[in-house]
Amino acid sequence: MKLKITYMSGAGNTFTVVDNRNYNFPVDYYTVIAPILCGTLKENAVKTEGLLVVNKPHGDYAFSVDFFNPDGSFSMMCGNGGRCAVRFAIANDFIEIPKQDEDVIFKMAGGVYKANIISENVRLFFPPPIEIRKDIIVQIYNKKVKGTYVNVNSDHFVTNYEENPNLMEKSFDDFCIDTFASPIRFHEDFKPKGVNVNIYLIKSRKELWLRTYERGVEAETGACGTGALSTMLTALSKNEIELPVKIIPPSKSPLVVDVKGEFPDNIEYLVLEGNAEIKKVTEIEIPDNYKQIESLNT
Secondary structure, eight states, X not given: OEEXXXXXXXXXXXXXXXXXXXXXXXXXXXXXXXXXXXXXXXXXXXXXXXXXXXXXXXXXXXXXXXXXXXXXXXXXXOHHHHHHHHHHHHHTTSSOOOOTTOOEEEEETTEEEEEEEETTEEEEEEOOOSEEEEEEEEEETTXXXXXXXXXXXXXXXXXXXXXXXXXXXXXXXXXXXXHHHHHHHTOGGGTTTOOEEEEEEEEETXXXXXXXXXXXXXXXXXXXXXXXXXXXXXXXXXXXXXXXXXXXXXXXXXXXXXXXXXXXXXXXXXXEEEEEEEEEEXXXXXXXXXXXXXXXXX
């Protein structure tokens, strides 16, 4: 059968998006089919960094979103994915075009989120972080790496590039993130789920550069929204930045992040803003049943 899909980018973080009103497929189906839709099974396929399934309005919410990594893993929050889902919902008549600063309220990853449209950007509001643990030490390759664990409904380990002399043998843009991040992502201390791994470089008190290795992608991504928020919270806890701060990911498409309220004890909400755009609408051929799909995945 043919499935209509939309390719989107949120600050360079790429997604395959499906309007599930057309299909009403269950979550289990998308868990199996995510590798196909994200292009991981064919060498010449369009590869994306996640799958967004946008579902019909639910109760008081304009729509709900299910996010899947390319490996089919599910249930975590994706900040840039949430922002793309809002842009997609407007383009596909889930909701009317909101006025400036009018809230769009939707469900995703077990939580309720709201967003605003700011010209070409989508601004997404997060609740306060679930957990921040400073001065975490993990050992890889017989060397200690110091960082911060942050949970913003997605788990992250964050470390400063300049505090890791083994990385500084090469420039920030050139060090091998896979070699450094993979053993942290799978480290015993973060089992069973593992963590996303973020390495940041301070350019000024108003700008950070960020590289993120994402679990479920098992590679560096063009950008990571929850990684940007986690990195902001880490740098803020160390008095390295002033808010709001600009985050520059590998895509070079900036994200602006902020905290409203008093950090760290009285945070009202977190802010993630950046562009979200539709790249292409097309169709993809998928097998008609689970057994055919599972045979492709093995």
